[in-house]
Amino acid sequence: xxxxxxxxxxxxxxxxxxxxxxxxxxxxxxxxxxPVDQLFAIRTVPVLVPxxxxxxxxxxxxxxxxxxxxxxxxxxxxxxxxxxVVWDGETDAVDPKKLxxxxxxxxxxxxxxxxxxxxxxxxxxxxxxPGLVVRMALRAPAAFDPEALIEGIEATGVAPERLTDARRRxxxxxxxxxxxxxxxxxxxxxxxxxxxxxLLKQGVFQTLRLSPPPAVALPDTAYGRAELSPDQAAAAExxxxxxxxxxxxxxxxxxxxxxxxxxxEAVAAALDKGKxxxxxxxxxxxxxxxxxxxxxxxxxxxxxxxxxVPPRRREQIxxxxxxxxxxxVAGARSALFLPFxxxxxxxxxxxxxxxxxxxxxxxxxxxxxAVVRGSLGGFPVILASATPSVESRVxxxxxxxxxxxxxxxxxxxxxxDLSLVDMRLAPPARGRFVSPxxxxxxxxxxxxxxxxxxxxxxxxxxxxxxCRVCGHRFQCPDCSTWLVDHRxxxxxxxxxxxxxxxxxxxxxxxxxxxxxxxCGPGVERIAEEMLATFPEARTILLSSDxxxxxxxxxxxxxxxxxxxxxxxxxxxxVAKGHHFxxxxxxxxxxxxxxxANGDPRAAERTFQLLHQVTGxxxxxxxxxxxxxxxxxxxxxxxxxxxxxxxxxxxxxxxxTERGRAGLPPxxxxxxxxxxxxxxxxxxxxxxxxxxxAPEDPSIEVLGPAEAPLAVLRGRHRFRLLVHxxxxxxxxxxxxxxxxxxxxxxxxxxxQIDVDPQSFL
DNA sequence: AGCACGCCGACT
DNA sequence: GTCGGCGTGCTC
Numbered sequence: 001x002x003x004x005x006x007x008x009x010x011x012x013x014x015x016x017x018x019x020x021x022x023x024x025x026x027x028x029x030x031x032x033x034x035p036v037d038q039l040f041a042i043r044t045v046p047v048l049v050p051x052x053x054x055x056x057x058x059x060x061x062x063x064x065x066x067x068x069x070x071x072x073x074x075x076x077x078x079x080x081x082x083x084x085v086v087w088d089g090e091t092d093a094v095d096p097k098k099l100x101x102x103x104x105x106x107x108x109x110x111x112x113x114x115x116x117x118x119x120x121x122x123x124x125x126x127x128x129x130p131g132l133v134v135r136m137a138l139r140a141p142a143a144f145d146p147e148a149l150i151e152g153i154e155a156t157g158v159a160p161e162r163l164t165d166a167r168r169r170x171x172x173x174x175x176x177x178x179x180x181x182x183x184x185x186x187x188x189x190x191x192x193x194x195x196x197x198x199l200l201k202q203g204v205f206q207t208l209r210l211s212p213p214p215a216v217a218l219p220d221t222a223y224g225r226a227e228l229s230p231d232q233a234a235a236a237e238x239x240x241x242x243x244x245x246x247x248x249x250x251x252x253x254x255x256x257x258x259x260x261x262x263x264x265e266a267v268a269a270a271l272d273k274g275k276x277x278x279x280x281x282x283x284x285x286x287x288x289x290x291x292x293x294x295x296x297x298x299x300x301x302x303x304x305x306x307x308x309v310p311p312r313r314r315e316q317i318x319x320x321x322x323x324x325x326x327x328x329v330a331g332a333r334s335a336l337f338l339p340f341x342x343x344x345x346x347x348x349x350x351x352x353x354x355x356x357x358x359x360x361x362x363x364x365x366x367x368x369x370a371v372v373r374g375s376l377g378g379f380p381v382i383l384a385s386a387t388p389s390v391e392s393r394v395x396x397x398x399x400x401x402x403x404x405x406x407x408x409x410x411x412x413x414x415x416x417d418l419s420l421v422d423m424r425l426a427p428p429a430r431g432r433f434v435s436p437x438x439x440x441x442x443x444x445x446x447x448x449x450x451x452x453x454x455x456x457x458x459x460x461x462x463x464x465x466x467c468r469v470c471g472h473r474f475q476c477p478d479c480s481t482w483l484v485d486h487r488x489x490x491x492x493x494x495x496x497x498x499x500x501x502x503x504x505x506x507x508x509x510x511x512x513x514x515x516x517x518x519c520g521p522g523v524e525r526i527a528e529e530m531l532a533t534f535p536e537a538r539t540i541l542l543s544s545d546x547x548x549x550x551x552x553x554x555x556x557x558x559x560x561x562x563x564x565x566x567x568x569x570x571x572x573x574v575a576k577g578h579h580f581x582x583x584x585x586x587x588x589x590x591x592x593x594x595x596a597n598g599d600p601r602a603a604e605r606t607f608q609l610l611h612q613v614t615g616x617x618x619x620x621x622x623x624x625x626x627x628x629x630x631x632x633x634x635x636x637x638x639x640x641x642x643x644x645x646x647x648x649x650x651x652x653x654x655x656t657e658r659g660r661a662g663l664p665p666x667x668x669x670x671x672x673x674x675x676x677x678x679x680x681x682x683x684x685x686x687x688x689x690x691x692x693a694p695e696d697p698s699i700e701v702l703g704p705a706e707a708p709l710a711v712l713r714g715r716h717r718f719r720l721l722v723h724x725x726x727x728x729x730x731x732x733x734x735x736x737x738x739x740x741x742x743x744x745x746x747x748x749x750x751q752i753d754v755d756p757q758s759f760l
Numbered sequence: 761a762g763c764a765c766g767c768c769g770a771c772t
Numbered sequence: 773g774t775c776g777g778c779g780t781g782c783t784c
Contacts, residue, residue: 047784051761057784078763078783091784098784132761361761 044091044099047075048119049084050135052128057084058091060101067102070110072144074103083138085111106144109322111137111339114377119337121372127734128362136337136362140318147319152210153196154179158203166191170199179210214325215316216303221268223299226261231407236265238404239382244273244344246375250351250396251384253406254415255615259384260290262406263347264297266382271327275344275379279330280366282355285550286557286576290330290349298328305331305338308550333358333366336373344379346370351383351392352608367392386615387608390601390658391665393651416586416617416625420634420643432529433521438587438628439533445585446537446566453580454526454569455613456589459543460484461525462518465492472509485518486545526589527569534567542570574616575609581618584625588613591629595638600663607638607650614642670734672720686720698722 045067046056059075061067071086081103111119119137123130138144155174160167169189174180182200186193199205228236235251239262242249253259267277279294281287284306295301303317303326317338320326324341331338333356336346348356348367356366367383374381383392383401396403426435434442434454442452462485465474474483476494483492485503493500506513518525527541542556557578560568568574568583594606614627631639641650659666672689674682679701686701700721722734 044784049784051783053783059784075784080762080783082762094784100784135761 143318149209217300219298249402270345282353302330460522467507470510537566
């Protein structure tokens with residue numbers, strides 16, 4: 001089974017003593033040297049510092065300083081002071097002249113053993129230096145020192161000299177709660193702070209130091225206990241029955257079947273046992289509705305953790321979490337590296353979402369690392385989705401994961417009627433992209449006062465611009481990809497590296513004016529078409545590159561939910577999180593779009609995206625809502641699966657295909673991302689790898705044009721795709737290869753991406 | 761990752 | 773003559 005397949009590769013030799021229960025100052029005394037020994041022996045400890053070192057560095061422990069593995073310490077590193085973590089095991093033999101003293105131990109709970117093993121595991125699996133992994137856990141510099149105490153007041157028992165009305169109200173409030181802040185008490189009593197000041201002066205109150213207020217209120221598991229359907233209750237019971245030890249369970253339920261309420265019961269069970277809980281969400285900045293639902297269930301919001309959380313708040317959350325004062329975090333993938341004190345459950349919501357994969361510096365898939373965290377920490381992990389990843393489906397089918405299904409009988413009825421629009425039979429008019437069939441449906445919908453959503457996963461106006469006179473195509477100078485016409489911004493942009501030029505009027509090749517022509521649709525162009533076809537309808541365009549950022553987007557989404565638009569046109573961000581009750585028609589414009597981009601997961605992604613976006617439709621007025629999918633390949637397995645609603649058959653087919661092609665979760669895929677100055681250099685390095693390879697995996701060099709992935713953002717980056725159909729872990733190959741081939745520096749830099757699930 | 765050192769191009 | 777570009781090496 002899975003847990004025993006999680007070796008800790010690098011560091012071993014824990015001393016059992018070191019992780020013992022913590023005395024109040026967070027650090028146990030450690031070994032005390034005999035006075036005679038003190039003269040000769042210098043105690044050294046390994047310290048993992050936040051830089052790409054393969055091993056922890058050795059530091060000397062000053063006399064009288066108490067450190068244990070996990071202690072967060074400040075150490076000198078070259079010219080500066082950095083925060084590091086005392087690690088497990090023995091120190092390397094290091095030139096005593098290099099040895100430097102630990103500057104100080106932060107007054108902060110140490111990282112627990114499970115967390116340290118997790119960091120080592122992630123470093124080994126992702127083939128990245130453990131120092132860089134620990135860096136992710138230490139991204140809250142000011143949090144290592146205790147939060148500053150604030151000034152509070154408490155009653156002394158002395159009676160006020162003259163009991164005015166205002167003073168009486170203050171005394172009444174003070175009688176109910178022992179300690180207050182000055183302004184807090186004044187506010188609660190409905191008086192000005194000067195009343196409190198007066199009483200303070202008289203000695204009725206005295207000041208004291210209070211610990212700062214909690215970042216979030218404690219959740220109350222009894223607060224908003226939902227009425228569960230029999231289905232939901234059974235599923236919740238199945239989750240809770242998994243017990244406290246490690247297990248992974250796939251919670252699969254169609255849109256609207258109430259998965260969230262079900263796993264909330266598992267969350268409540270963990271909280272009742274005094275455990276902390278982590279709920280991972282993809283792109284949490286846009287999921288206010290989740291926070292609201294959590295609040296309604298538990299009477300308090302979870303602590304939020306994502307890139308939009310301001311630095312001060314991050315520090316507060318980091319600290320209070322380490323102290324165990326925060327019980328629940330809802331966060332993006334980076335929350336996996338937070339210093340939980342007693343984590344007892346991780347829920348990965350929308351587990352299939354590609355946003356869980358980090359493709360920057362350290363490549364990891366948060367869903368899989370959550371499973372690893374659960375395995376090392378000995379607690380359950382729940383993966384929830386309406387459209388699970390093929391990997392999780394296979395793991396569930398093979399018994400590695402539990403499988404809890406929510407049939408959701410009411411939900412079935414509320415799902416939209418889906419139909420394919422065969423673009424070969426019902427082509428749009430010239431220069432248009434919406435089929436007359438869909439267009440008519442939009443007209444009817446708007447006429448009824450309902451909303452229509454048009455989905456097209458392509459930003460901008462048109463993906464290609466060419467000159468009608470000489471045939472010149474606008475191309476990125478760095479990436480050899482087409483420049484995307486962004487009319488609202490007046491730019492041609494490269495979606496790979498961010499290169500942009502103002503939209504030209506003349507062809508740079510032949511100089512002809514006004515003969516440039518846009519080819520293909522983007523959301524801006526669909527918006528234009530809708531404005532022309534339905535000039536009286538209120539049309540809204542939603543796209544990630546619109547000005548105003550996430551906040552404006554959230555406002556727009558709220559406005560749409562309130563009915564302040566008739567036609568909404570959006571990229572894939574409309575597929576996430578939001579539910580639109582008035583939306584009774586969803587149209588997918590270029591549903592085939594994602595199928596031909598060379599991604600081995602293209603079919604799966606398209607299936608999930610189309611399923612999700614059509615699930616946005618509401619259920620207005622008892623009439624079933626409709627989903628219409630424009631496709632040029634109606635016979636494609638994905639399209640057939642979407643139209644028939646037969647997800648099971650899609651998965652079956654996809655699993656067979658993957659097995660045949662040796663793709664994950666059966667075969668292994670990894671890529672070595674190299675930054676090289678030219679394709680030639682990248683090819684050169686690929687040759688080096690091939691020569692050094694102990695076996696013979698295929699290594700393919702892909703530039704930005706062939707591998708349209710976020711990971712290739714930036715100039716001159718290439719992806720060497722290592723494909724191995726055998727069960728032999730690609731890591732083993734890469735490790736050996738990297739050891740044999742000179743590690744590139746400077747002109748060629750590399751990062752490694754091992755595809756999820758190959759750890760099983 | 762940062763930071764210093766060191767070696768070649770365009771300028772006050 | 774310097775200022776400063778980033779290639780290279782190092783941090784216990």
